[in-house]
Amino acid sequence: MSAHDVTIYWRPGCGFCASLRAALGPDAGRAQWRNIWEDPEAAATVRDLNDGNELVPTVVIDGVGYSNPDPALVHEALLE
Structure with a gap:
């Protein structure tokens, strides 16, 4: 698991959500x-x-919310 607490809020049919996951x-x-x-x-x-x-x-990373963030930000948090 990530050293950071990362929660991604999504919904079915959301293209931006699918792009982030990809x-x-x-x-x-x-x-x-x-x-x-x-x-x-x-x-x-x-x-x-x-x-x-x-x-x-x-996306909430360590308690801080980001709306439709750059995937690189999320990816970095997941890998640290």
């Missing part, structure tokens, strides 16, 4: 993935971080 490649499994359509707590977290919007992917 960019992370085999390291995607190092993150915790939470589907906001199946997890009301995850959806609430995303709304809290995005001014009430369910913007995905939203």
